[in-house]
Amino acid sequence: MLKVKDLNVYYGVIHAVKGISFDVPNGKIVTLIGANGAGKSSTLKAIAGLVKPKGSILFSDKEIIRHPAHEISKLGVALVPEGRRVFINLTILENLRMGGFNKKISELEPLYEKMFELFPILKERAHQKAGTLSGGEQQMLAIARALMSEPDLLMLDEPSLGLAPLIVSEVFDILRELNKQGRTILLVEQNAAQALKLADYGYVLENGAITLEGEAKGLLENDEVRKRYLGED
Amino acid sequence: MDLTIILQQLVNGVSLGSLYGLVAIGYTMVYGVIRLINFAHGDIMMVGMYFAFTGIAMMFLPWWAAFLLSMLASALVGVIVDRVAYKPLRNASRISALITAIGVSFFLENSFLVIYGGVPKAFPIPSVFNGAINIHSVIFPNIAIITPIVAIVFLLILLFILHKTKYGMAMRALSFDIDTVRIMGINVDLVISLVFALGSFLAALGGIFWAMRYPAINPLIGIMPGLKAFAAAVLGGIGSVTGAALGGFIIGVTEILVVALFPALAGYKDAFAFLFLIFVLLFKPTGILGEDLERGRF
Ligand SMILES: Nc1ncnc2c1ncn2[C@@H]1O[C@H](COP(=O)(O)OP(=O)(O)OP(=O)(O)O)[C@@H](O)[C@H]1O
Numbered sequence: 244m245l246k247v248k249d250l251n252v253y254y255g256v257i258h259a260v261k262g263i264s265f266d267v268p269n270g271k272i273v274t275l276i277g278a279n280g281a282g283k284s285s286t287l288k289a290i291a292g293l294v295k296p297k298g299s300i301l302f303s304d305k306e307i308i309r310h311p312a313h314e315i316s317k318l319g320v321a322l323v324p325e326g327r328r329v330f331i332n333l334t335i336l337e338n339l340r341m342g343g344f345n346k347k348i349s350e351l352e353p354l355y356e357k358m359f360e361l362f363p364i365l366k367e368r369a370h371q372k373a374g375t376l377s378g379g380e381q382q383m384l385a386i387a388r389a390l391m392s393e394p395d396l397l398m399l400d401e402p403s404l405g406l407a408p409l410i411v412s413e414v415f416d417i418l419r420e421l422n423k424q425g426r427t428i429l430l431v432e433q434n435a436a437q438a439l440k441l442a443d444y445g446y447v448l449e450n451g452a453i454t455l456e457g458e459a460k461g462l463l464e465n466d467e468v469r470k471r472y473l474g475e476d
Numbered sequence: 477m478d479l480t481i482i483l484q485q486l487v488n489g490v491s492l493g494s495l496y497g498l499v500a501i502g503y504t505m506v507y508g509v510i511r512l513i514n515f516a517h518g519d520i521m522m523v524g525m526y527f528a529f530t531g532i533a534m535m536f537l538p539w540w541a542a543f544l545l546s547m548l549a550s551a552l553v554g555v556i557v558d559r560v561a562y563k564p565l566r567n568a569s570r571i572s573a574l575i576t577a578i579g580v581s582f583f584l585e586n587s588f589l590v591i592y593g594g595v596p597k598a599f600p601i602p603s604v605f606n607g608a609i610n611i612h613s614v615i616f617p618n619i620a621i622i623t624p625i626v627a628i629v630f631l632l633i634l635l636f637i638l639h640k641t642k643y644g645m646a647m648r649a650l651s652f653d654i655d656t657v658r659i660m661g662i663n664v665d666l667v668i669s670l671v672f673a674l675g676s677f678l679a680a681l682g683g684i685f686w687a688m689r690y691p692a693i694n695p696l697i698g699i700m701p702g703l704k705a706f707a708a709a710v711l712g713g714i715g716s717v718t719g720a721a722l723g724g725f726i727i728g729v730t731e732i733l734v735v736a737l738f739p740a741l742a743g744y745k746d747a748f749a750f751l752f753l754i755f756v757l758l759f760k761p762t763g764i765l766g767e768d769l770e771r772g773r774f
């Protein structure tokens with residue numbers, strides 16, 4: 244579904260992503276793990292079209308590297324950004340409407356229903372401002388908002404950030420469920436243990452380069468990963 | 477002072493204030509989405525006046541057609557100004573865009589000076605807007621009654637657009653965060669163009685009613701009302717549409733009442749809007765309805 248080749252992201256003189264390559268096969272969950280500043284967000288932003296990278300990004304065999312962000316979204320890529328970034332000055336329903344901006348009016352109602360089924364808390368508060376939601380609820384809204392476009396590829400940037408462990412499990416359960424329904428997922432995480440347990444395949448990103456990759460189960464057993472990302476000796 | 481005179485002046489002030497409000501909305505919306513004080517916005521008022529003048533006095537269109545075409549053409553001018561002058565600077569420092577806005581202002585003023593000359597033109601007032609009505613022997617000019625009604629109707633239409641249409645919602649979302657709006661599949665440049673179109677449409681409307689109030693128009697006529705509308709936008713809380721409308725009413729009413737109550741100070745009337753602004757900002761730096769300057773909420 245997604246094939247990234249020799250991806251480079253520069254911010255002026257800073258070389259944030261240094262020629263990485265990875266694949267996200269159809270129907271799988273792939274995770275990129277790495278420490279602060281490793282280049283995880285830059286990679287997702289490059290795929291989403293928010294930064295102008297060099298290299299090649301094939302989405303369903305189509306080169307999307309020079310496409311503007313809104314066109315990439317229309318092709319079927321959705322990003323749940325780091326820090327959730329829900330529109331706090333809009334209501335929950337309006338946030339969902341923005342997520343489904345390019346949907347026909349007749350398609351919206353069933354989609355809202357689907358989201359409310361997945362995240363019942365959003366239904367109760369549909370007409371409240373998103374700013375009144377707790378961090379965990381905002382994360383749910385951010386995921387629901389991304390799903391409103393019915394993307395083929397769902398990308399999430401550190402969805403566990405700042406959430407209590409119980410809420411993190413809840414979010415990850417939902418991702419597992421979405422994947423079971425056939426959604427392809429690219430997950431960026433610092434929470435390596437949770438991410439590797441969920442994912443099929445994983446890549447370790449360090450200083451903008453991929454240093455390790457493999458089946459997620461294998462990485463969980465890997466000594467290097469255990470030491471550096473799972474806090475074990 | 478006589479109560480009837482105060483009443484007349486109040487109506488007059490509300491009428492003037494609604495014009496400031498109409499223009500202030502454009503300042504506040506553009507600031508809300510791209511954090512730019514569009515100093516050329518007052519000149520769009522002037523553009524609207526000349527377009528309407530051209531429609532009525534030179535092309536002999538019916539007044540309503542001339543007004544509508546003028547507002548649409550002014551909206552287009554606003555969009556073109558953004559595309560040509562501001563869009564290339566979207567990622568530049570804010571001060572560059574601000575200086576560019578001042579440049580655009582000079583450009584519009586001088587272009588119209590070249591096209592229409594510096595001699596003031598008499599704005600043809602359609603007869604419906606002339607005359608006055610007499611309520612219990614208090615006389616109100618028609619225009620003073622019609623102006624606030626028109627302003628409120630358009631304010632309500634604008635609020636409807638902002639809250640009930642997807643492009644309006646996108647404008648409000650944009651005032652919070654541009655990149656996140658992009659990844660929703662929304663063409664941000666198109667939304668920004670629509671903001672300029674709406675703001676300029678309303679500025680032209682304000683300009684046309686201004687011209688019917690003070691029917692001698694010249695290419696520099698947009699400067700002072702533009703500045704006062706800007707003061708109104710800041711007073712109401714820049715970024716807030718209802719704040720802009722409210723700020724406009726407050727400044728208009730204050731200006732008229734100060735002159736009515738202290739005729740000796742009439743020569744300083746233009747200073748009052750700004751004095752009032754300074755005074756309010758001393759106590760509430762974000763303006764009346766403003767909360768956080770870095771966060772949109774219109
Ligand atoms: N807009 C920017 N301008 C300049 N440098 C940037 C910018 N964004 C990111 N960087 C730099 O690029 C590098 C990678 O940043 P990135 O945000 O991709 O890391 P990350 O892996 O997502 O980190 P975190 O876990 O903290 O979110 C960092 O060194 C960062 O300082």
Ligand SMILES: [Mg+2]
Binds near residue numbers: 283284325
């Ligand atoms: Mg990050």
